[in-house]
Amino acid sequence: MASKKKGPRQLVGLQCSECKAFGYVTTYNRNNDIAKRQAGEKESFPLKKYCKKCRTHTVHKAMKKLK
Numbered sequence: 001m002a003s004k005k006k007g008p009r010q011l012v013g014l015q016c017s018e019c020k021a022f023g024y025v026t027t028y029n030r031n032n033d034i035a036k037r038q039a040g041e042k043e044s045f046p047l048k049k050y051c052k053k054c055r056t057h058t059v060h061k062a063m064k065k066l067k
C-alpha cells in the first residue's frame with residue numbers, strides 16, 4: 001500500500017456544504033467515477049456524511065485534492 005506510484009486515486013478533503021468545515025480526508029478512484037457516470041450510476045460525490053460541527057448528517061463535497 002505504501003506505494004508512491006501515481007494513479008487514478010485522488011486524495012481529497014470532504015467539505016460540509018452547511019458549515020464549510022473539512023471533516024474528512026479520503027481517497028477516491030477518479031476512474032471509477034468516470035465509469036459510474038458513463039453507466040448512469042450515482043457518482044461518489046457529493047455524499048452524505050456526519051458532520052461533527054453540525055452534529056448531523058449533511059451533504060459533503062469533495063474539495064480540491066490534497067497532497
Ligand SMILES: [Zn+2]
Binds near residue numbers: 017021052053054
Ligand atoms: Zn457541517
